[in-house]
Amino acid sequence: MSRLRSLLAGHWVALLCVVLVAVLGPVVPGFSSSANLRNVFSSLLPLLAVAVGQTLVLITGGIDLSVTAVVALASVLGARVMTADGGLLAGSPLAVPAAVALMLVIGLLVGTANGLSVSRLRMPPFLATLAVMTFVSGFAIWLTRSANIAGLPEGFRLLGAGSLGPAPAALLVVGPLALGVHLLLTRTVLGRWLFAVGGNARTARVSGVPVERVVLFAYVACAVCAAVASILYTARLETGSPVLGQRILLDVIGAVVIGGTSLFGGRGSVLGTVYGALFITLLDNGLNLMGLSSFAVLMVKGAVILAAALVDATRERLERGR
Amino acid sequence: MRKHAARGILAATAFAVVSCSAPAPEDPGAGTIGVAFETLQTEFWVAAIDAIRSELDARGMTMLEAIADGDANKQLEQVRGFIARGVDGIILVPRDGKSVIPMVRAANDAGVPIVLFNRPPDPSSARSVAVVADNLAIARATGEFLCEQARASGERKKAAILVGDLGDQNAIHRRDGFGEAMAGCEDAVEVVSRIPTEWNQEKALAGVTNALQAHPDLGLIFTSSDFMLPSIVSALRTAGKYHEAGEEGHVILGGFDGDVTAWRMLADGYLDATGVQDVFFESEASVQALEDLRRGAEVPPVILDEGFVIHSGNMEEVQGRMWGARVAQRATRGGRGGA
Numbered sequence: 048m049s050r051l052r053s054l055l056a057g058h059w060v061a062l063l064c065v066v067l068v069a070v071l072g073p074v075v076p077g078f079s080s081s082a083n084l085r086n087v088f089s090s091l092l093p094l095l096a097v098a099v100g101q102t103l104v105l106i107t108g109g110i111d112l113s114v115t116a117v118v119a120l121a122s123v124l125g126a127r128v129m130t131a132d133g134g135l136l137a138g139s140p141l142a143v144p145a146a147v148a149l150m151l152v153i154g155l156l157v158g159t160a161n162g163l164s165v166s167r168l169r170m171p172p173f174l175a176t177l178a179v180m181t182f183v184s185g186f187a188i189w190l191t192r193s194a195n196i197a198g199l200p201e202g203f204r205l206l207g208a209g210s211l212g213p214a215p216a217a218l219l220v221v222g223p224l225a226l227g228v229h230l231l232l233t234r235t236v237l238g239r240w241l242f243a244v245g246g247n248a249r250t251a252r253v254s255g256v257p258v259e260r261v262v263l264f265a266y267v268a269c270a271v272c273a274a275v276a277s278i279l280y281t282a283r284l285e286t287g288s289p290v291l292g293q294r295i296l297l298d299v300i301g302a303v304v305i306g307g308t309s310l311f312g313g314r315g316s317v318l319g320t321v322y323g324a325l326f327i328t329l330l331d332n333g334l335n336l337m338g339l340s341s342f343a344v345l346m347v348k349g350a351v352i353l354a355a356a357l358v359d360a361t362r363e364r365l366e367r368g369r
Numbered sequence: 370m371r372k373h374a375a376r377g378i379l380a381a382t383a384f385a386v387v388s389c390s391a392p393a394p395e396d397p398g399a400g401t402i403g404v405a406f407e408t409l410q411t412e413f414w415v416a417a418i419d420a421i422r423s424e425l426d427a428r429g430m431t432m433l434e435a436i437a438d439g440d441a442n443k444q445l446e447q448v449r450g451f452i453a454r455g456v457d458g459i460i461l462v463p464r465d466g467k468s469v470i471p472m473v474r475a476a477n478d479a480g481v482p483i484v485l486f487n488r489p490p491d492p493s494s495a496r497s498v499a500v501v502a503d504n505l506a507i508a509r510a511t512g513e514f515l516c517e518q519a520r521a522s523g524e525r526k527k528a529a530i531l532v533g534d535l536g537d538q539n540a541i542h543r544r545d546g547f548g549e550a551m552a553g554c555e556d557a558v559e560v561v562s563r564i565p566t567e568w569n570q571e572k573a574l575a576g577v578t579n580a581l582q583a584h585p586d587l588g589l590i591f592t593s594s595d596f597m598l599p600s601i602v603s604a605l606r607t608a609g610k611y612h613e614a615g616e617e618g619h620v621i622l623g624g625f626d627g628d629v630t631a632w633r634m635l636a637d638g639y640l641d642a643t644g645v646q647d648v649f650f651e652s653e654a655s656v657q658a659l660e661d662l663r664r665g666a667e668v669p670p671v672i673l674d675e676g677f678v679i680h681s682g683n684m685e686e687v688q689g690r691m692w693g694a695r696v697a698q699r700a701t702r703g704g705r706g707g708a
Contacts (some may be wrong), residue, residue, distance in 0.1 A: 066398055066651065077450075077453045077454035077455055077590070078454075080453050082431070082449075082452065082453040083449075083453030083454070086449040086450055086453055087444060090442075090446045114512055127668060132700060160421075188567070192535055194465075194499040194535055195465050195468060197470070197491060202661075204644040208471070240572075280442050283442060283445060284441055284442060284445060284468045284471060285467075285468075285470065285471050286441070286465075286467045286468040286470075288441065288465075288467075288468060288622055291441070291442070292440075292442070293439065293440065294440040294443070296437050296439065323623075331446075332446070332450055335435045335450050336433075336450050336453075336454050338431075338432075338433040338434060339434075339436070340434055341406075341409060341434060341435065341436030345438075
């Protein structure tokens with residue numbers, strides 16, 4: 048019995064996903080079709096890449112609001128390098144690798160700015176990452192004058208639309224990323240330090256944890272994950288856009304919180320985030336296929352994420368009361 | 370726990386593989402049309418989706434609705450969802466002309482006819498029909514009317530234009546149409562300020578406020594969309610320059626779209642003219658194009674809505690085709706009914 052309870056405790060969101068599929072499958076035409084489930088999965092992967100990075104930051108007790116801006120800036124700079132419409136390396140075999148490398152470097156730089164602001168300058172994570180988001184978004188729009196960049200090479204577009212057998216090509220990127228972060232959190236000293244910092248930074252510091260460096264790492268890793276997502280989003284749309292990903296923040300934080308990562312730090316897992324992202328994606332897809340009005344879809348999603356945040360807040364309050 | 374975690378990641382991977390080899394989609398039946406809008410944030414889009422719904426209802430067709438809230442990736446997912454659901458056609462308002470191309474291609478690959486409503490795609494091999502307002506011609510005609518008003522005032526006016534998001538072809542055409550009109554009006558108007566708004570009311574307000582500070586004698590303002598009229602009114606009121614046409618100090622105002630605010634301002638005498646997109650024509654033409662495509666008939670790749678300019682001189686005559694006037698009149702009737 049206790050084994051069943053512990054199994055459910057770790058996987059209750061997965062159970063919710065199964066229930067959602069079981070409920071919507073018979074009543075929503077096309078929901079269980081192979082084409083739709085493939086859509087769900089290809090929509091899930093870029094969201095999961097951002098959410099995995101956000102999990103690291105939330106575990107340290109922080110939050111990164113700048114992930115959407117990283118997605119946008121990496122998208123336009125990467126596209127500028129490789130576009131056939133006058134890109135810096137247009138037509139060169141190095142165009143795609145150079146663009147992908149630049150996109151990851153953007154993540155590295157923005158993450159470093161966030162991490163240093165929070166760890167060294169002691170700025171509240173909310174304010175620091177909000178300010179960075181505003182600056183970086185503005186920079187992306189200024190660079191492009193709001194214009195999208197098309198003409199991306201076929202080799203790059205395959206990252207978004209290609210498949211290897213029955214699996215989307217993006218799985219080859221996001222699968223190892225999620226597995227790597229999972230192993231980092233569960234099998235390394237750095238992983239334990241991340242939880243320790245989020246549980247109680249002062250105690251962690253007294254215990255010899257290099258708190259500043261751990262926090263810096265979390266923000267850098269988070270922004271690099273957002274850059275990975277930017278690669279996938281840009282490839283899917285075949286377009287570099289200065290407003291790419293502008294509206295995904297609620298889905299990202301919702302996926303992480305629904306997956307059981309605490310907004311108060313010290314608790315979370317990649318597996319939970321996988322479940323949370325899957326749940327959000329299934330819910331979004333199912334509600335749209337039901338033909339509900341967009342207002343109803345937004346309200347249902349908002350209510351679900353609010354419920355998850357309330358569960359988290361209640362659990363935190365009860366644990367503090369012990 | 371670690372075993373469970375590893376099992377979970379494997380399970381998620383397995384889900385990907387299994388999901389991609391499951392049976393084919395079921396057909397929901399004939400006459401289901403997926404309607405995907407980029408946004409419903411302005412009255413124009415709400416009026417447009419209502420007009421499309423009415424048109425589909427009148428033809429006994431079922432409408433599935435999806436709104437991407439400005440997110441092109443989400444819209445791609447929604448289009449793919451429609452295709453998986455087995456819709457018979459798609460009407461799409463894309464975010465922009467470039468990011469829509471993979472969506473059109475997905476519909477082409479699935480053999481689902483697709484009509485782009487109000488925003489054209491960039492050139493590509495993807496096949497679609499676009500029903501679009503002739504933004505350039507309507508904006509030019511509106512600009513020419515405003516030019517005549519300036520000439521009639523007997524003094525050379527300084528002018529400002531509120532430009533939309535330049536990632537949107539419509540914004541570019543409206544800017545260019547107004548520009549063409551002003552190029553032939555240099556004797557009566559000098560354009561001194563081009564305000565970038567990215568379709569954002571706050572930016573419009575700040576931009577007009579700044580323009581009025583830089584040019585206190587600004588005498589003509591054209592907005593690329595009527596939804597920014599409240600920002601202009603607010604800035605003019607603050608500067609003490611909001612006067613009816615014919616009053617001393619009136620700033621000549623022109624717009625584009627034909628929304629409820631524009632209708633009320635026209636009726637009250639504050640707005641001189643606005644270029645109207647004929648939403649009812651565009652909705653009817655979109656649904657008709659889908660039906661023709663389904664029957665295998667030839668449909669031109671672009672269907673133009675020629676629109677019209679409404680001003681105090683022709684209000685009585687053309688108000689029935691102005692969607693903002695119809696929405697306002699319906700709201701007034703609803704208000705009376707409620708009372």
